[in-house]
Amino acid sequence: xxxxxxxxxxxxxxxxxxxxxxxxxxxxxxxxxxxxxxxxxxxxxxxxxxxxxxxxxxxxxxxxxxxxxxxxxxxxxxxxxxxxxxxxxxxxxxxxxxxxxxxxxxxxxxxxxxxxxxxxxxxxxxxxxxxxxxxxxxxxxxxxxxxxxxxxxxxxxxxxxxxxxxxxxxxxxxxxxxxxxxxxxxxxxxxxxxxxxxxxxxxxxxxxxxxxxxxxxxxxxxxxxxxxxxxxxxxxxxxxxxxxxxxxxxxxxxxxxxxxxxxxxxxxxxxxxxxxxxxxxxxxxxxxxxxxxxxxxxxxxxxxxxxxxxxxxxxxxxxxxxxxxxxxxxxxxxxxxxxxxxxxxxxxxxxxxxxxxxxxxxxxxxxxxxxxxxxxxxxxxxxxxxxxxxxxxxxxxxx
Numbered sequence: 100x101x102x103x104x105x106x107x108x109x110x111x112x113x114x115x116x117x118x119x120x121x122x123x124x125x126x127x128x129x130x131x132x133x134x135x136x137x138x139x140x141x142x143x144x145x146x147x148x149x150x151x152x153x154x155x156x157x158x159x160x161x162x163x164x165x166x167x168x169x170x171x172x173x174x175x176x177x178x179x180x181x182x183x184x185x186x187x188x189x190x191x192x193x194x195x196x197x198x199x200x201x202x203x204x205x206x207x208x209x210x211x212x213x214x215x216x217x218x219x220x221x222x223x224x225x226x227x228x229x230x231x232x233x234x235x236x237x238x239x240x241x242x243x244x245x246x247x248x249x250x251x252x253x254x255x256x257x258x259x260x261x262x263x264x265x266x267x268x269x270x271x272x273x274x275x276x277x278x279x280x281x282x283x284x285x286x287x288x289x290x291x292x293x294x295x296x297x298x299x300x301x302x303x304x305x306x307x308x309x310x311x312x313x314x315x316x317x318x319x320x321x322x323x324x325x326x327x328x329x330x331x332x333x334x335x336x337x338x339x340x341x342x343x344x345x346x347x348x349x350x351x352x353x354x355x356x357x358x359x360x361x362x363x364x365x366x367x368x369x370x371x372x373x374x375x376x377x378x379x380x381x382x383x384x385x386x387x388x389x390x391x392x393x394x395x396x397x398x399x400x401x402x403x404x405x406x407x408x409x410x411x412x413x414x415x416x417x418x419x420x421x422x423x424x425x426x427x428x429x430x431x432x433x434x435x436x437x438x439x440x441x442x443x444x445x446x447x448x449x450x451x452x453x454x455x456x457x458x459x460x461x462x463x464x465x466x467x468x469x470x471x472x473x474x475x476x477x478x479x480x481x482x483x484x485x486x487x488x489x490x491x492x493x494x495x496x497x498x
Contacts, residue, residue: 108210
C-alpha cells in the first residue's frame with residue numbers, strides 16, 4: 100500500500116482519532132495548530148488535559164490519539180499563513196486534507212474544498228462538524244451529540260436520569276467515518292484521478308446507529324421500547340448484568356435454545372416453566388426473571404458461574420476493569436506502543452483491525468510546533484522566509 104501524506108487542522112478527539120488510524124498504517128500525518136494568541140496555552144486544548152506526561156504541552160489526554168504524527172503551528176487568520184498552507188498543499192504531494200473546525204471558518208481560513216482543490220484537483224478533503232456544513236456555526240462536542248442523537252435517553256437505569264456512555268463514542272464514530280470515507284475516496288481516485296469532498300456530520304453519523312430503535316416509531320412500538328432499560332436488553336430476555344458473591348457477571352440470551360440450556364444447569368432449574376420457554380413469554384415476565392436469576396447468582400463466585408454457563412454454551416462475560424482488559428490475551432498480544440521522552444514504554448489500545456505492514460510502535464506525540472521549521476523547509480521556504488514568518492507571528496516553532 101502506498102504511503103500517503105495527510106495534512107490535518109485538528110484538535111480535540113474526533114479528527115485526531117481519524118488521522119491516528121492513518122498514522123498506524125505508516126502514512127505521514129502532519130497536524131496543524133494555531134499560533135499563540137496570548138489568551139491561554141497555545142494549540143490544541145487537549146494538550147493540557149490530564150496529568151503532565153512529558154512536558155507542559157503533552158498531557159495524558161493528548162498523547163494516545165497523536166502518536167506517530169508531526170506538528171506545525173500556523174496562523175490561518177492572516178493571509179500570509181494561508182499562503183503558507185497553500186504552498187504546502189502545492190509542493191508537498193499532499194493526498195488528504197482534514198479539519199474539524201467550524202464550517203463557518205472554512206473560507207476565512209482558506210481551507211474550504213473549493214480553494215484547496217483549485218490548487219490540487221486530486222486532493223481528498225474531509226471535514227467533521229456537529230451537524231454538517233448546513234449548520235456552519237454549530238459547535239460539536241461528544242456529550243452534546245450523545246444527548247441530541249438519543250444515546251443518553253437510551254442509556255442508564257429506567258428510574259434514573261439519562262446517562263452518557265463511558266467512552267466518547269460519537270467522537271470515535273465520526274473519526275471512523277472519516278477513515279472509511281477517505282479510503283473509499285482514494286479507491287475512487289485511483290480510477291478517476293479526481294479528488295473528493297467528504298463532510299461528516301457527527302449527529303448524522305451517530306443517528307445511523309439508531310438501527311434498533313428509530314424504525315420502531317413507524318412499527319407502532321411504544322416509548323418503553325426506545326428508552327432506558329439499564330443493563331437489560333430491550334428484547335432478548337434475560338440478557339442482563341447479575342450480581343455474584345464477588346462482583347458481577349453478564350449473561351446474554353439470544354435464543355430460546357440458550358434459555359433451555361441455562362435452566363438445565365443445576366443451579367438454575369428452578370427458573371424453568373412453560374410460560375418462560377419462549378422469548379415472548381420471558382418478556383412478559385422479565386422483572387421476575389431478573390430477580391430470580393439475581394437471587395441465584397448472588398450465592399456463587401463469578402468464576403463458578405462462568406464455568407457453568409460456558410459448559411452449557413450460554414453466552415456470558417466478566418465485567419472487566421480497564422486494567423483487566425489490557426491483560427486479556429486477545430488484547431494484550433495486539434497492544435500498540437510508544438516511548439516517552441524519558442524512555443518509558445507506554446502501552447496503548449490495539450489497532451481496530453490487524454493490517455499487514457502497519458506500525459504498532461509509533462513515535463511519541465509531538466510537541467507544539469515541533470516540526471514547523473523542518474516541514475516548511477520541505478515546502479520550499481528558505482531559512483530567511485521562515486525566520487520572517489516567525490517574527491511576524493505567522494508561524495511558531497519549538498525548535
